[in-house]
Amino acid sequence: MADNVETIRRLEATWAPDDYDTVREIIALDFSNGGPAAETNDPPNVEGVIKSVQAAGQAFSDRKQELINVFGEGARVVALVRFTGKNTGGLPWFGIPANGNEVDVDWITMYRLEDGRVAQTWGQMEVDKLMMQLGAMEGGS
Amino acid sequence: MTPEEMRKGAEDFYDAMNRKDIDYIRDNLTDDFVEHQEMPGVPPTREGALTMFEAMFAAMPDAKSEILDTVVSGDKIAIRGRFSGTQTGEFMGMPATGKSFSIESIDIVRATEDGKTAEHWGIMDTMGMMGQLGLLPPPPG
Numbered sequence: 001m002a003d004n005v006e007t008i009r010r011l012e013a014t015w016a017p018d019d020y021d022t023v024r025e026i027i028a029l030d031f032s033n034g035g036p037a038a039e040t041n042d043p044p045n046v047e048g049v050i051k052s053v054q055a056a057g058q059a060f061s062d063r064k065q066e067l068i069n070v071f072g073e074g075a076r077v078v079a080l081v082r083f084t085g086k087n088t089g090g091l092p093w094f095g096i097p098a099n100g101n102e103v104d105v106d107w108i109t110m111y112r113l114e115d116g117r118v119a120q121t122w123g124q125m126e127v128d129k130l131m132m133q134l135g136a137m138e139g140g141s
Numbered sequence: 142m143t144p145e146e147m148r149k150g151a152e153d154f155y156d157a158m159n160r161k162d163i164d165y166i167r168d169n170l171t172d173d174f175v176e177h178q179e180m181p182g183v184p185p186t187r188e189g190a191l192t193m194f195e196a197m198f199a200a201m202p203d204a205k206s207e208i209l210d211t212v213v214s215g216d217k218i219a220i221r222g223r224f225s226g227t228q229t230g231e232f233m234g235m236p237a238t239g240k241s242f243s244i245e246s247i248d249i250v251r252a253t254e255d256g257k258t259a260e261h262w263g264i265m266d267t268m269g270m271m272g273q274l275g276l277l278p279p280p281p282g
Contacts, residue, residue, distance in 0.1 A: 034245075069249060069262065071214035073144065078212050078219035080249060080262055108247040108264050110212065110221055122210075122221055124247045124264035128271070129179065137278055 004113045005072040008079050011118070016065045018057060020050050027118040034122040055093070060085030060103070068106070077111045087134055096136050103133040142256060144213040150256050151211060151220050158206045161198040167191055170258050177262040181233055190261075200232035209245070220248045224265060228274055235276055242273040 007026055014022040027046045041048030057063065063085035070079045083105050090098035107125035111118050131137035142150070157165035167187070176185040183189035197204060204226035212219040225243035228235065246265035253259050271277045 069217070071212070071217050071219075073212045073214050076210075076212045078247075078249065106262070106264060108219075108249065108262070110210070110219060110247060122245070122247065124245070124266060126179075126264055126267075128267040131268075 003116065004075065004077050004111075005070060007113065007116060007118075008070060008072070008077040008111055009067065012065065012067050012070070012079055012081060015053055016063055018054070023050060025117075028114070031118050032120040034120070055091075059087055059089040059091045059098075061088045062086055075112050075114070077113065078108065079111070080106060080108045082106050091134070094131075094134075094136060096134050099135060101134050103130055105130045105133070142216070142252060142254065146256065147213045147218045147252060148211050150252060150258075151208060151218055151250070154258065155206050155208055155222070158194070158204075161202075163191065163194060163198070166194055169256075171253060174258060175260045177260070178264070196232060200230035200237070201226040201228050203227050216251050216253070218250050218252065220250070222246050222248065235271070235274065238274045238276065240274045242270045244269045244273070 010022065011026045014020070014026075024046060027049070029045050029047075031046060033041060033044070033049070041052060063083065066082045066084075068080045068082050070077065072078065083103070085103055087096070087101045087103065088098055090096060105126040107123060109121055109123040112120040128137065154166070154169060157169070170187045170190060172187065174187040174190065176190050179185075180189055180193045183192045204224065207223045207225075208220055209223055210221040222245065223243060224246055225241070227241040228238050230237050244266040246263060248261065248263035250258055251260035268277070
């Protein structure tokens with residue numbers, strides 16, 4: 001159980017430094033991915049997730065990820081991550097040009113591990129806040 | 142509290158939300174309750190959260206919150222839930238649509254030894270909700 005939490009700590013530390021070998025070691029190739037962002041992964045496996053993260057890396061050249069909260073129970077681990085960065089590269093798939101806007105958003109992922117590897121995830125991200133910070137959507141109220 | 146008591150506390154809170162029991166919710170939040178989920182126009186405090194719950198109860202009278210999964214460790218519980226209902230009134234800048242929605246969320250709560258809610262982080266699929274309500278702006282460009 002503590003080992004699973006340690007595994008997710010390692011995983012969450014890999015994204016910003018582009019350490020995809022560790023990502024492939026920790027996430028099973030055909031893991032089951034739930035949540036609003038899941039359907040955008042192409043291909044629909046860990047390689048699709050890595051491609052999405054690489055695209056985000058080009059958009060936010062100085063991106064940082066901070067693990068705010070991580071804990072687990074049995075096979076499941078929850079992580080709350082704060083993402084910050086500046087839009088220096090643009091997000092063409094959203095029709096957003098590079099504009100230097102600063103973003104600061106959270107996401108929460110619930111992981112289920114099997115034999116020490118991620119087998120299933122459920123995630124939520126502050127996409128609405130991200131879109132407002134990028135100037136792609138008007139602030140609601 | 143034991144993990145079982147933590148889970149029972151979450152169930153009781155969800156039951157209170159479903160019967161729109163603002164008095165239960167007020168009693169359950171500590172005086173120095175901290176809300177980390179951004180709530181436009183209200184402070185991140187107990188009073189702010191109560192204002193938000195009252196606005197939600199008024200705008201979505203049939204709103205239903207359901208617990209799909211929980212992860213407990215120490216004084217923290219993560220709850221993956223489903224939030225559904227019909228938006229018949231204005232809510233957080235969203236005009237009344239009369240349409241219904243069903244989205245997922247992940248919440249993290251820190252509880253006190255006597256079962257009160259001291260701190261809350263949460264993200265719901267707001268973009269999914271706005272899409273289902275027909276409120277998403279067209280993409281720019």
